Amino acid sequence: MKYSSEYRDAGAAQGYAQEIRRITTKPWTIMEICGGQTHAIVKFGLDELLPKEIELVHGPGCPVCVTPLELIDKAVQIAQRKDVIFCSFGDMLRVPGSEVDLFGIKARGGDVRILYSPLDALKIAKENPTKQVVFFAVGFETTAPAHAMAVYQARQQGIKNFSVLVSHVLVPPAMEAILGSDSNRVQGFLAAGHVCAIMGYDEYIPIAARYKVPIVVTGFEPLDILQGIAMCVAQLEEGRYVVENQYTRAVPEGGNRAAQHYVKEVFCVVNRKWRGIGEIGASGLSLRPEYAEFDAELRFDVSGYTAEESPLCISGLIMQGQKKPHECSAFGKQCTPEKPLGAPMVSNEGACAAYYRYRRAELAAAGKV
């Protein structure tokens, strides 16, 4: 398939692997930010192609994984109301809340729908004027523009029965939280290509300089990732630490200005709780006061609710690159995709799910789980 098969070429992959082996002289720990990259690495076995000196650790870039438990509980509380049509991206439905997930609410008769675009939720709101239509607006900078557009259009069109439950998070503050931690092991980053396609990469330049870490904006296909690793290792070996762009076919330096405009129009930067990690200052987005009428937390009066996470789940350590999924005592035992303790075991992009799906048998054979 065009734009995909050429980035999965075996010969070229071996070529990049060889180049990485050639330039590597010391051990390096590199974090890929995005869960999509984690899955590509594990699915295609890219780490098997690397020299043993290179360790890849998996970052916090999975929107499903970092959405705090209490927000899932709030979603559940709203979704079980008789007057609500609760709309969400598919991944979120299996994420466990304190008692039940959204699939459970659907099984109990709640009107929970999987959508591909928040704009479809607006259409549903127009078609169901007697119902309250709520969209679960989770994600990083990648999904923020579409959510902003839905809220913007709702106001333009005077759609009163539409609201969003917002849990937006931002990548750069999370990177700074990881780098600023005493136990940090990360020496270089592969930044998430899709996030940068929206935001550009200006905001990474001061981070690279302040913490002296190379940051390579990287795509998601096997060759993208191998090339990103090669660029990152080259910088580490040469003692350089700048922002470079591997994903030039999708990421212009300034990002997508129109998308950024709508994000700024509708959202403002706030402190956010990250599941398993805790609160990070200025790390999320919330609706601006002018758009407060579309805030589902206010509309359904769930803003005061809080919840405690399972002490068994070490997802926070995994998403900060301090532990690998199979180093968790619950991995594959109390925690499986059928009965997950934490979101990383659920999501298409979760590190635990990636290890469970692609590595479990090998780990078991090696006596590691």
Add this chain to the structure above:
Amino acid sequence: MSIVKDFTLACPLPISDYPTVTLAHGGGGKLMHQLIEKMILPAFKNDLLEARHDGAVFQLGGARLAFTTDSYVVNPLFFPGGDIGSLAINGTVNDLSMCGARPVYLSCGLILEEGLPMETLWAVVQSLKQAAETAGVQLVTGDTKVVDRGKGDGVFINTAGVGLIEHELTIAPSSVHPGDVILLSGDIGRHGIAIMAMRQGLEFESQIESDCAPLNGAVQALLSAKVEVHCLRDLTRGGLGTTLIEIAEATGFQITIDETRIPVRDDVSGACEVLGFDPLYLANEGRMIVFVPGNEVNRALDLLRTNKHTAGAVEIGRVSEQHGGLVKMKNRIGTTRIIDMLSGEQLPRIC
């Protein structure tokens, strides 16, 4: 009601993790397998059921027969490349074919929702008729029920079927040997994407048509030519990945497949990229895998390729000596990964 008062559960409910049935219990993945293993199989325990084939195979009178049943619930009722009627015939015809049987008679139970337009029902009935004629089977008994408006999805269909086994082979996972070659009858994933596109109103540049088709012609061609078929399995809900895992687990041998040899149409793989799906787990309704010994590969492929429903048949992998019941796939880029069963249906990703 004294009967109810006296009634006690003989044993505790076997699936305590889920107080209610969720959609994932029907998704063809791990939860569905758990449901079958923990609740259904123990309740009806017998040797024929234990074989866990697409149908039961037994001797009755002088004949060796295959018997199977399947229910069809699909929304929308009509989709590119098929409809619930053709699905209900082909699905049961294919299940019998996978037992190595020649499908002969089918039953048909219609569960209709109050308010269903007669015109729609007529179209479904015509489709049932047409598909039965194409597959060369007869609908010989049936039933009709109507449920209240809102309690059905227009039409639900159950078909059961009986087929005649006219050879001495045992076509089952137990006949699979190390060294067997795995043939796939055509490109995968089209039915899954066709349904998904209709249901979600997704639009692609070209329309993706379901692969819904009867496979009995192709299977009969193999059997008539006395090809030594070891096992047959049609790829339904869980897709190629799940089907291979089922066979690997049943035989205990390792299966190794090659990603570059598995045909996936460009439009299907494009849709998968957009939605975050793996074509290995997408539903098919007219595709099968065939296990044959190495010396039968060319003959089997030649025969399959002369049938229009299996014209795209290819060799995709082998059964190896190693034990463990794993399925491994050589990736496009030359590395290897394990194919694992999904928990439930694939969910579209966020970004």
